[in-house]
Amino acid sequence: MAEAIKYRKERIDRGIKARSDTIYMLSSYRELLYILFPRVLPISFLLLSPIFIGGGYWGKVIFYSCTFALLALSWDLLASVGLISLGQALFFGVGSYVAGGFNFYFKWPLFLTIPLATFGGALICTFLLVPVLRLRGVYFSMVTLILPLLFDHLIETLEILGGTHGLLSLSPFPSHWMAVYIAVVSVILCLFGFRRLLHEDYGFVLRGIREDDRVVMAGGINIYWYKAQTIFIAAMVGCFAGALMTHYYQFVGRSAFALDNTILPLAGVVLGGSGNFAGSVLGTFILVPLSEALRALGGLRMALYSLILIIALATLPEGIFHYLERKYHQFERMVSI
Amino acid sequence: MADEVILKVENLTKRFGGIIAVDQVSFELKQGEFLGLIGPNGSGKTTLINLITGFVKPTSGRIYYRNMEITHCPPYQIACLGIARSFQMVRAFHKIPAYKNLIVPLYSPRVRKLSGGKYGERDDMAIDLLDDFGFERDSFVPYKPAGSLPHGYLKRLDLARCMALRPELLILDELFSGMTMSEVSATLPLIEKFNREGLTIIMVEHRLKELFRVANRVIVLNFGRKIADGPPREAMSQKEVQRAYLGTETEG
Ligand SMILES: Nc1ncnc2c1ncn2[C@@H]1O[C@H](COP(=O)(O)OP(=O)(O)OP(=O)(O)O)[C@@H](O)[C@H]1O
Numbered sequence: 001m002a003e004a005i006k007y008r009k010e011r012i013d014r015g016i017k018a019r020s021d022t023i024y025m026l027s028s029y030r031e032l033l034y035i036l037f038p039r040v041l042p043i044s045f046l047l048l049s050p051i052f053i054g055g056g057y058w059g060k061v062i063f064y065s066c067t068f069a070l071l072a073l074s075w076d077l078l079a080s081v082g083l084i085s086l087g088q089a090l091f092f093g094v095g096s097y098v099a100g101g102f103n104f105y106f107k108w109p110l111f112l113t114i115p116l117a118t119f120g121g122a123l124i125c126t127f128l129l130v131p132v133l134r135l136r137g138v139y140f141s142m143v144t145l146i147l148p149l150l151f152d153h154l155i156e157t158l159e160i161l162g163g164t165h166g167l168l169s170l171s172p173f174p175s176h177w178m179a180v181y182i183a184v185v186s187v188i189l190c191l192f193g194f195r196r197l198l199h200e201d202y203g204f205v206l207r208g209i210r211e212d213d214r215v216v217m218a219g220g221i222n223i224y225w226y227k228a229q230t231i232f233i234a235a236m237v238g239c240f241a242g243a244l245m246t247h248y249y250q251f252v253g254r255s256a257f258a259l260d261n262t263i264l265p266l267a268g269v270v271l272g273g274s275g276n277f278a279g280s281v282l283g284t285f286i287l288v289p290l291s292e293a294l295r296a297l298g299g300l301r302m303a304l305y306s307l308i309l310i311i312a313l314a315t316l317p318e319g320i321f322h323y324l325e326r327k328y329h330q331f332e333r334m335v336s337i
Numbered sequence: 338m339a340d341e342v343i344l345k346v347e348n349l350t351k352r353f354g355g356i357i358a359v360d361q362v363s364f365e366l367k368q369g370e371f372l373g374l375i376g377p378n379g380s381g382k383t384t385l386i387n388l389i390t391g392f393v394k395p396t397s398g399r400i401y402y403r404n405m406e407i408t409h410c411p412p413y414q415i416a417c418l419g420i421a422r423s424f425q426m427v428r429a430f431h432k433i434p435a436y437k438n439l440i441v442p443l444y445s446p447r448v449r450k451l452s453g454g455k456y457g458e459r460d461d462m463a464i465d466l467l468d469d470f471g472f473e474r475d476s477f478v479p480y481k482p483a484g485s486l487p488h489g490y491l492k493r494l495d496l497a498r499c500m501a502l503r504p505e506l507l508i509l510d511e512l513f514s515g516m517t518m519s520e521v522s523a524t525l526p527l528i529e530k531f532n533r534e535g536l537t538i539i540m541v542e543h544r545l546k547e548l549f550r551v552a553n554r555v556i557v558l559n560f561g562r563k564i565a566d567g568p569p570r571e572a573m574s575q576k577e578v579q580r581a582y583l584g585t586e587t588e589g
């Protein structure tokens with residue numbers, strides 16, 4: 001008889017998870033580490049990178065990355081209820097102009113304009129989008145794409161809110177560090193907050209709406225009310241990002257409604273992987289610094305940038321985060337039989 | 338109040354372009370009745386269900402639930418009044434674990450008012466409920482994504498989703514289609530039990546043998562019109578019904 005096998009390989013992940021994704025059974029210090037590592041790593045990276053990189057040019061890049069990460073998180077939240085936005089620039093622009101306008105015309109300090117832009121801006125965006133909530137799929141996307149263009153043209157032709165020149169010399173943050181840390185902490189809060197939310201009962205209602213809204217209606221839930229709430233939360237995050245950028249630059253202009261503010265976060269989500277929020281943050285934190293680094297190349301920049309994006313998508317269509325997550329869950333250990 | 342009228346349908350008509358899917362249908366349903374709704378393919382059974390549950394708006398006619406008009410109410414309001422429905426084509430949240438599929442009805446205003454339930458408690462409620470429908474709590478079945486379950490399980494998941502709403506009127510659209518014999522014989526007694534406990538049921542079914550074991554009344558539709566209404570044996574013995582089921586208009 002062959003020698004008895006005493007050990008077998010087991011995925012650490014399998015051993016810890018008690019049937020479902022959210023219930024863990026931890027029995028050792030190392031298992032705790034296995035659970036904590038993926039959470040501690042991004043938090044410490046986000047909190048420490050501004051210190052290591054310092055102020056200067058790359059300090060600014062960290063700040064940009066954060067604002068775009070917020071827009072990407074906002075996009076991913078909308079997607080979780082099945083709304084595909086092509087108008088993150090709407091949130092960004094409305095937030096920027098509410099903060100900029102109140103600061104410029106009424107001299108409100110930034111600790112008032114930013115919360116006002118967050119809530120007031122989100123209300124404006126929600127009211128604009130609620131009438132089209134019944135539109136499905138691409139029709140909703142089209143409307144979100146058009147609205148920022150509309151605002152852009154209104155500001156240009158009516159010469160309101162500074163017209164083509166924009167609003168200048170707005171109040172700055174007391175320091176670069178304050179701006180960066182507000183941005184970084186917001187990204188962390190949104191990232192973990194949204195991940196948590198989607199595991200709550202509320203989140204399962206949102207996911208249900210994305211998968212089959214008729215079943216949700218038959219379950220006694222008003223899908224339009226939930227979609228409106230989701231738009232409000234997503235708009236708050238996007239408007240907040242815009243307000244931060246306005247005061248960081250001390251300027252707001254028509255560029256706030258530019259297509260870039262839609263495309264870049266979306267590209268970040270696609271690169272990192274959608275549906276889990278972590279991918280959105282990871283993707284933007286790769287893309288934004290990358291596009292800055294390529295700035296030195298001048299005209300070739302966009303070409304190279306696009307090439308990198310295409311290669312990344314062709315090799316990892318599910319997104320970088322999903323790939324990493326899968327690999328991490330495949331780690332094995334020996335267990336006695 | 339055993340004889341209270343729970344549902345009243347008056348001259349209900351639905352046209353889709355040139356087709357009249359439901360044609361001047363009227364009937365009353367009393368509390369506790371078990372109504373079988375039958376008819377050949379395309380006779381308007383599903384459309385009638387969609388009209389009652391608000392998923393399709395009628396061309397003309399009215400619908401009352403416990404003397405309250407619900408003709409123009411949206412589906413979620415009708416569901417919250419206690420009318421639960423299953424779908425003929427299997428519908429489920431495929432990427433979500435089976436038991437989490439029940440969170441939606443459990444989170445509805447109706448159930449929250451009736452039974453409360455906090456985060457986590459609803460999970461237990463869902464697992465308890467699914468256990469009754471053959472998703473054994475100690476197996477992996479309730480925790481698997483709904484999309485990975487066989488057809489028969491999805492059909493029962495749909496039924497469990499209806500029951501999670503704590504309905505007063507249950508409308509089942511071909512629940513048994515695609516179920517195995519053993520699944521049917523496990524599910525039928527459950528439905529019978531719900532009815533004995535006071536639940537009013539409308540059941541669309543092509544498996545007439547099973548249906549007639551439980552239903553005490555049938556309505557037969559043909560080309561959208563109601564052609565018979567009464568106890569199963571009487572309704573089925575009518576000439577027009579037999580003609581409709583044989584699929585010919587001429588007598589041999
Ligand atoms: N959304 C729609 N648009 C156009 N026609 C429709 C629509 N829904 C149903 N119909 C038509 O209405 C008629 C009734 O269809 P319905 O699905 O209600 O029949 P049914 O009795 O449920 O049939 P089955 O036994 O096959 O399920 C059919 O002729 C069908 O083609």
Ligand SMILES: [Mg+2]
Pocket residue numbers: 382383384425
């Ligand atoms: Mg049908």
